[in-house]
Amino acid sequence: MSPAPVKVLVSADEMAAAERHLARRCPVMKRLIKTYPRCTIGQSRLDPFHVLCTSIISQQLSVKAADTIQARVATAVLAGATKKGWFTPAHFVEAEHEILRAAGLSNAKARWLVGIARLVHSGEFSFAKLRHMDDESAIAALDALPGIGRWTAEMYLMFALARLDIFSLGDVGLRNGVNRLFNDGDKLDDEATLAIAARWAPYRSIASWYLWRAMEAAPKLA
Structure with a gap:
């Protein structure tokens, strides 16, 4: 088959x-x-929460450094991970700050990941609604999340929503x-x-x- x-x-x-x-x-x-x-x-469907997480990890880092820290964070939190190894809100809602810091995240990035995970987990933030917004409205909605600035929102629109412009x-x-x-x-x-x-x-x-x-x-x- x-x-x-x-x-x-x-x-x-x-x-x-x-x-x-x-x-x-x-x-x-x-x-x-x-x-x-x-x-x-x-060309492939990426999990929206995972893209936000990797975008935050990548902020102000070279590609090589971001890859290294993302791998360390994955090792720290991905027990019982999804089949594709994507980060999910459940991986971060109860994550200990010290564990995330030990993986190489800054204090701010560790707080942001946990904060966004809790908003998504509780339903306060909806990826489904985001998909139906125009580009600028979606960027504004993402920018309101902790740690998400315009660059991160733009990366999300490109790679998770495949917005072409x-x-x-x-x-x-x-x-x-x-x-x-x-x-x-x-x-x-x-x-x-x-x-x-x-x-x-x-x-x-x-x-x-x-x-x-x-x-x-x-x-x-x-």
């Missing part, structure tokens, strides 16, 4: 259309799309990529950066993915 097909949020036809659009609008994107494998945004102005990897590929490494201001990103609409998330590939600086969220 053949395995069941993997459910995706972005079909192969949708991704191909996005890449054709980007290649037409931007010579740099055309080159990146030819250089790197196809974008994986929306997000560009995170606050992401260092993306800013460095735009500076290097469009301005010989010299720093561009916000207005100039947004003007470059505007040419990628309505697929700025896909363009961001290729910029991360070029910079080898993609956030670790799965």
